[in-house]
Amino acid sequence: MGSIVPFQDLNNPPPPPPPQNPLHIFPKIEPKVEPLDEPPPGIPSIFTSNSIQNPTITDPDPLQLFPVTDITSNANENENDVYSEFYRISELFKTAFSKKGGAQQNYHENNNNHEVEEEMLEDPNTTATPTTDCLSIVPVSQQEGGVVSTDVVTKRQLSFRSSEMVRVSTLGPEDQRYFRDLVRRSRMLFESLRILSIFEEDKGRNIGILMKRLRGDLKAAALMRDKGLWLNRDKRIIGNIPGVCVGDIFFFRMEMCVLGLHGQVQAGIDYVPAVRSTSGEPVATSIIVSGGYEDDEDQGDVIIYTGQGGQLKNTTKQSVHQKLEGGNLALERSMFYGIEIRVIRGLKHEGSPTNKAYVYDGLYRVVDSWFDVGKSGFGVYKYKLVRMEDQHEMGSAIIRFAMEIRINALATRPKGYLSLDISNGKENIPVFLFNNIDADQTPLCYEYLPKSVYPPFTFQQMGNAGGCHCVHGCSEDCYCAQKNGGEFAYDRNGMLVRGKPLIYECGPFCSCPPTCRNRVSQKGLKRHLEIFRSRETGWGVRPLDLIPAGSFVCEYTGVVLTRQQAMVLSMNGDGLVYPSRFPERWSEWGDISQIFPDFTRPTYPSIPPLDFAMDVARMRNVACYISHSSSPNVLVQFVMYDHHNVLYPHLMIFAIENIPPLRELSLDYGVAEDWGEDKLTICN
Known part of the structure; x- marks a missing residue:
């Protein structure tokens, strides 16, 4: 590269002659x-x-x-009060966004x-x-x-x-x-x-x-x-x-x-x-x-x-x-x-x-x-x-290429597709399966499971438990909002505002319509995903759409097992996924402690220590192929909507950054030793 040296000042050129053209x-x-x-x-x-x-x-x-003013808080820190988080965040924003000039x-x-x-x-x-x-x-x-x-x-x-x-x-x-x-x-x-x-x-x-x-x-x-x-x-x-x-x-x-x-x-x-x-x-x-x-x-x-x-x-x-x-x-x-x-x-x-x-x-x-x-x-x-x-490769070219794949995959990439919908119509949007690396076709050997299978006793605790009685859509003072600590976890565009230990979505017990803002992760896939073969990570997952930060990606599904059932299966060497071993990455999304010193991560709704496993050895979905990373671009958020047993929540995947098309999804599975093996070999 050439060096920068003094040069004629072209910002003040001599005045031009009288214009002739x-x-x-x-x-x-x-x-x-x-x-x-x-x-x-x-x-x-x-x-x-x-x-x-x-x-x-x-x-x-x-x-x-x-102006941006100094931040103080007079909120009443009562973690047992379901409204404590509501008042705490309100007070933080009240002081931060108040007009002083x-x-x-x-x-x-x-x-x-x-x-x-x-x-x-x-x-x-x-x-x-x-x-x-x-x-x-x-x-x-x-x-x-x-x-x-x-x-x-x-x-x-x-x-x-x-x-x-x-x-x-x-x-x-x-x-x-x-x-x-x-x-x-x-x-x-x-x-x-x-x-x-x-x-x-x-x-x-x-x-x-x-x-x-x-x-x-x-x-x-x-x-x-x-x-x-x-x-x-x-x-x-x-x-x-x-x-x-x-x-x-x-x-x-x-x-x-x-x-x-x-x-x-x-x-x-x-x-x-x-x-x-x-x-x-x-x-x-x-x-x-x-x-x-x-x-x-x-x-x-x-x-x-x-x-x-x-x-x-x-x-x-x-x-x-x-x-x-x-x-x-x-x-x-x-x-x-x-x-x-x-x-x-x-x-x-x-x-x-x-x-x-x-x-x-x-x-x-x-x-x-x-x-x-x-x-x-x-x-x-x-x-x-x-x-x-x-x-x-240029990101803009990749975006155009991904759009062509969504329109006509076989014309765009004639070789490599093993399936144009590995879910066989079980998902709202087809899930592609692509391998142009080797002859491995392992994902075709598993039954696709769009939602997790829970033990029957999980739903026995429902009884006459009710939901909200909203007719046209839920409001901030409805029953489901109170269960979430006085406010919903999603904005009106369906984006996760901040992670929580547990999120209650409206379910079959509620009177609100399917378009309710508190029904986000239970609706299944909304964006095109592709399982692909990678030389670096084995099988992986990448989107064909642009996924904005805070948006829902998919559910991590499997057959839910009790602790006793998991112990029996683990003796046979079958790979199991333990939800308790996922790091609490949800606490990073919405963490504004660098801006608001008084901010503490949400603790309500609370969830007890999870002691169950998910068997994905025979039935699984696209999420089971997401690769591990210590700096992931998606996280696991626990969600309840179809039953009330907090010991068995759903594992919902949300994006924590803007994910371009064809960029591999990555999830933090925690310390490798906790899983007993290096990463999840059950999926690769």
């Missing part, structure tokens, strides 16, 4: 803005036509729109103020810090050919986002896991706060009027900012962000800002401004390609990207000529120095909270730039970006 007319620089994240139906957005006064503003600072919608025009004042996150739960032996951060040198290795930086207090550019040159396996887990937990916290804030606001829990205008993603980002939980703020990383993988999917621009992947709330080009660059020249670090600009051309590995400036408001058409400054100059300078650019693609996706998804597609280099006449007849700067080699 339209190409000599230059407008004031404007950002190449991207379409704004649309909130879910019924959720207001801060970016309304009344709030944007100046269309030339590039990057509003959403974290200056409202006027909200300011301040959009800065100066590029110096486009950067958000944040800090880098230090992991509070571990003392392990990568060293230079395994992680080398290389500053972009200002001396010709100079490359300097430095130690991993620690937390620094910065008033602005840093302009010091570094590159992560080497990353060992341990550090890859460390940073991946750091990113995973940061994203989990962001999504938990976003869902929980919307959940609280829907119930009108003491949130100020001005706060109601803010989307959940902005609230989550602001709360994390106030605690210094934004990543990569004290160094501007060139190239890949540690812990962010090619193919990762995001639903909100603010989440990418939190991770440092793309630091602009609306502008499509993220760059270090010339006035803050040590070389005196702007340098681009990432771009977002949404395909909504008339002069853009996206062929996957090759992109013709149009510069910023000159677009008509709320359109993709040019109205005046572009100028070589700001992001345009930054891309040209990145080409001159050979600096790689992170490319994020914006896609329409109906399954996301905003009907849009952003996928990280890896690193590109700008290999050419020129000034051309665009389709609207005005001058535009164009940049040719070519994808760098030796990277994982």
Whole structure:
């Protein structure tokens, strides 16, 4: 990579001669803005036509729109009271979201103020810090050919986002896991706060009027900012962000800002401004390609990207000529120095909270730039970006490929399918079985079990036990809500708000309709899944749909055995699944203790120690093929709905991160010794 050296200041070129043709007319620089994240139906957005006064503003600072105050709690901590959790969370949000000052919608025009004042996150739960032996951060040198290795930086207090550019040159396996887990937990916290804030606001829990205008993603980002939980703020990383993988999917621009992947709330080009660059020249670090600009051309590995400036408001058409400054100059300078650019693609996706998804597609280099006449007849700067080699397949290409599989699997992949529905119609959606590795057909030898089989005595305790008497749908004061501690575990979109020891769903004893918001996991599959053969994990499971964080995936089924029955079968060497050995990963989903120090994980509804096993040696479902991982992307949540014996709950699987299509599902089975074997060989 070339070094950054002082260069002619192209931000202040000499005045052009009197215009003799339209190409000599230059407008004031404007950002190449991207379409704004649309909130879910019924959720207001801060970016309304009344709030944007100046269309030339590039990057509003959403974290200056409202104050985030210190958090205290006066909640009565009574764990025996079924309403204790209700009041505790209510009080936390009451104090966190109370208005103590006027909200300011301040959009800065100066590029110096486009950067958000944040800090880098230090992991509070571990003392392990990568060293230079395994992680080398290389500053972009200002001396010709100079490359300097430095130690991993620690937390620094910065008033602005840093302009010091570094590159992560080497990353060992341990550090890859460390940073991946750091990113995973940061994203989990962001999504938990976003869902929980919307959940609280829907119930009108003491949130100020001005706060109601803010989307959940902005609230989550602001709360994390106030605690210094934004990543990569004290160094501007060139190239890949540690812990962010090619193919990762995001639903909100603010989440990418939190991770440092793309630091602009609306502008499509993220760059270090010339006035803050040590070389005196702007340098681009990432771009977002949404395909909504008339002069853009996206062929996957090759992109013709149009510069910023000159677009008509709320359109993709040019109205005046572009100028070589700001992001345009930054891309040209990145080409001159050979600096790689992170490319994020914006896609329409109906399954996301905003009907849009952003996928990280890896690193590109700008290999050419020129000034051309665009389709609207005005001058535009164009940049040719070519994808760098030796990277994982583009996430956007995988999404399109998965869509083709769902439409016509045999035409897309003529070889490898053993079954187009291993459930034989027992699931709502067909479950594919694919193996292009070897001749193994083991999953065909088992009977597919869509729901667990419980001993008859489990249902004898029902008696005359009743349910709720809601007619049109359950409310927060109904019988089933009280059993859950005064509120439901799901929001109105069916997302898990936070994990609990046990969740009571409405069941056959209830009068509410099938569309009740408290009937989520009992309805079976809602997304396409595929059992596949892997060289790394044996048999595994991967989705063909995008699975949002917090959504239900499937049930873990088997034949439920008592302790005595399990002891007999274990003597014969049959593999059994013991629900008590699954770690309490449910406690991580919705854990906001980093933001709210007084937060304690839910303890109600309580559940006694589980002492039963599930036999999956002859009958099983798709969940039994999910692989093990100490950093999983799904978790087990205990749920009750069809009986009242808390000793035998259902094992429901929920996503704890946004899972792209064709990415393998992973579940934490606990310590390998607890199972008696290395992982679950019963499934592989």
